[in-house]
Amino acid sequence: MQHDNEFSADVIVVGGGPVGLALAGDLGWRGISCILLEQGDGSIVQPKMDGVNVRTMEFCRRWGIVDQVYNCGYPQEYPQDMVYLTSFSGYELGREEFATPSGGSEESRPGVSPELRFRCPQNLFDPILRNFAQGQAPVSLRYCTRLAAFEQDDAAVVATVQAADGQPQPLRARYLVGCDGAASSVRKGLGISMSGLGTLTYTTNVLFRCPTLRENTHIRLGYRYLFVGPEGTWATVVAIDGRDTWRLSLIGGKERTEHGDAEVRAAIERVLGKPMPYTILSIVPWVRRELVADTYRRGRVFVAGDAAHMTSPTGGFGMNMGIADAVDLSWKLEAALRGWAGDALLDTYEIERRPVAQRAVREASGNLLRTLSPGANPRLLEASFEGALLRYKVGKHFSATMLREWYKLGIDLGYVYSGSPAVVPDDEPPSPVQGPRSHGLPPDGCLGDGTRVTPALLREWQRLSMHLSLGTPIEASWQELPAREVMLYRQTTTPGARAPHVWLADGASTLDWFGRGFVLVADTDADTDAFESVAAALRTPLSVQRCADTAVRAAYVAPLVLVRPDGHVAWRGKHATANTASRVLEQILAQSRSGPICDNTRPLEENSL
Incomplete structure (x- = not known):
């Protein structure tokens, strides 16, 4: 192994x-030098993903590229309805309409995010991320270059790489991250096994x-059409560009099948x-799996995205979950590299992100069962009263x-890193702060805790009620x-949760x-001196945001809320002494003054919350 002191x-x-590009871009945005290796030339033969969820759009907002996504070229006026049908020339069985272009929240201003989920297929999204990463001075993108081997010791990782027409070359770095997909050579090189339901279907796009x-x-x-025949749900079609290009997915079963040209045309x-x-532009067979890596880290090497978790695309979790992996890992790598966190902070990447993956991939597997829920209905296409009645019942x-698949903000935004050492739990939950009062009826009224009742919230409740009363229960083994x-998501400052969005004046x-360093969100009269002093002593970047806005105070609840660089709440309290601030920051950053990190189960001072 190379032992010189020079780092590439x-x-x-x-x-x-998209996950590798997002990680490289975010590292570069933080001033961390990075080399990205991609064995292909970056071209997309067939887009694997087509939807950017709300959380990913929030990251794009942070990076200054959200307008590029909104203007990616996908027609914004194109309807995003989900349609259930027998064929484009047959019967429509039902649909879920989305009034807002690109299927975002039915209203953006009073919603839970400043952004909307947006339709931006991978062939349009990857170039935006690529330009973002290339625009960061510390980032070098090397296409047509493959990882041949890697090894590590306590000080470094040495990767042997090979360009298409060149000799093997060693690259030395502090850390290496495998974002190299389901067949990850990095994961295999680390000997990491995977657990889950395994193969779900053999599908052809x-x-x-x-x-x-x-x-x-x-x-x-x-946008998405689900085709139901007498045998049940057998295919889906999505509008790839909103014009004339479509992707047909033949769902298949657990037995490997190969579709010839005649079968595809049929x-x-x-x-x-x-x-x-x-x-026909391309035919791509693929295997739908549910698997999660048993560990996300071995020494100085990590896995992220599809290298760490494989999921059915039913729910659109895969790429979006991978980009959230990247954001979680990126700030922790920066903290370790700049010396304001201990190495144990890097262990929290797996602690936080693996449960999120397990929850999401299992939800996606359930969504696959829901997709297949109509089952066989031999008389579905009959041109008779009985056939029409059957079609009505199946469609309803x-x-x-x-x-449940279309309304899933609880999966996209509602995960909480409650068991992480990089989060300090409440000693005692704070009392809700009353928000702006309104005595009108919905959608102008408020809930008891001050949450505004909006059309979007009412729609989600109505959809939940409809799902529970009319939906077909699936027979799952879990x-x-x-x-x-x-299906419901309520913003919260519970430690470990995504910090709430509130519009400012x-x-x-x-x-x-949020994004660069830690942020202490504070009431105007809250004493922040202790946190500022301790953060300075620990060389931890910390800024203070004071806000007297009643809506912000209602959403953030506690007078002091500490938010991590990834936008998740790390701690909240009524006030903080120097001892409280020290214990909180030392635990989160895996630092220690004179001994081990404080026990996560040990309460802070009695009056800290």
Whole structure:
């Protein structure tokens, strides 16, 4: 192993998909030198993802690229409805309408985020992330360069890399992160095993162009179409570019199947329902799996994204979860590299992100069962009263069943790092602060804790009620999360949760405060001297945001709320002495003054909250 003292970069990122690009970009944004290795040229043969969720859009806002995503070229006026049908020339069984372009919250201003989820397929999203990463001076992107091998010791990782036309070259870094997908060579090189349900289906994606489809169907436009036949749900189609390019997914089963040209054409013609000209652009077989890595770290090497978790795409969790991995790991690498955190902080990456993955991939597997819930209905296509009644019943129950997949902010935003050493739990939960009072009826009224009752909140409650009353229960081999936990999301400053979004008088969001270092959100009269002094002594970047806005005080509850660089709450309290501030920051950052980090179960001072 190379033992010289020269480092090629602080971090080597393996894999140039959206997760690797996001990690490299965020590290560079933090001033951390990084080399990204991608064995391909960066081109996208067939986009694997097509939706950017709210949390990822918040990260894009932080990085200054959110407007590029909104203007990525996908037509913003294109409807984002979810449609259940027999074919484009057959029967529509039901649909879930989304009034806001790109399927975001039905209103943005009073919602739980300053951003909306947005439709930006990978072939449009990756170039935006690539430009972001390239724009960071400490980042070097090396395409057509593969990782041949790596080894590590207590001081460094040495990667042997090889360009397409070059000799093997050693690169020395402090850390290495494998963002190299489901077949990750980094994960395999570390000998990390994976656990979960394993193979769910053998599926085939077919990208095809059909320029006349939109004008040759009586079915109103939508984004995702789920096709139900007499045998049950057998395929989906998504509008890749909102114009003439579509992706057909043949769901398949647990037995490996290969579709020849004739079978693929028969499937396309079945979804079209009548003759239309089309061109097949690509056919990509793939295996739908549910697996999570048993560990996310070995020494100085980590895994993230699909290298750490494989999931059914039902729910759109994969890429978005991977980018959240990147954001969690990035600030911790910065803290370790700059010396304001101990090495044990890096262990919290797995502690925090692995349970999130386990929760999300299992939800996605449940969504697959919901997709298949109609089952066989041999008389579904009959042109008779009985057939029509059957179609009505199938559509009603299928529409209600699928609502859990479309309304899932509890998965996208509602995870809490409650068991992490980098989070200090409450000694005693604070009393709610009353927000602005309104005596009007919904949607102008407020809940008892001051939460405004908005049309978006009412819609989510109504959809939850419909799902519970009309949806088809799935027969899973595991205990599912309560539907309420998935479909409803309430902002909170519970330690470990995402810090709340509140609009400010100047048009900014409270989320705009977070990203670089720690932020202490404080009431105007709260004493912050202890935290500021201790942070300075520990060389920890900390800023203070004082706000007298009643909506902010209601959302943040406690007079002092400490928010980490990733935007998650680390601690909250009524006030803090120097001893309290020391214990909190030393625990979070895995530092110690004269001994081990304080026990996470040990309460802070009695009056700290």
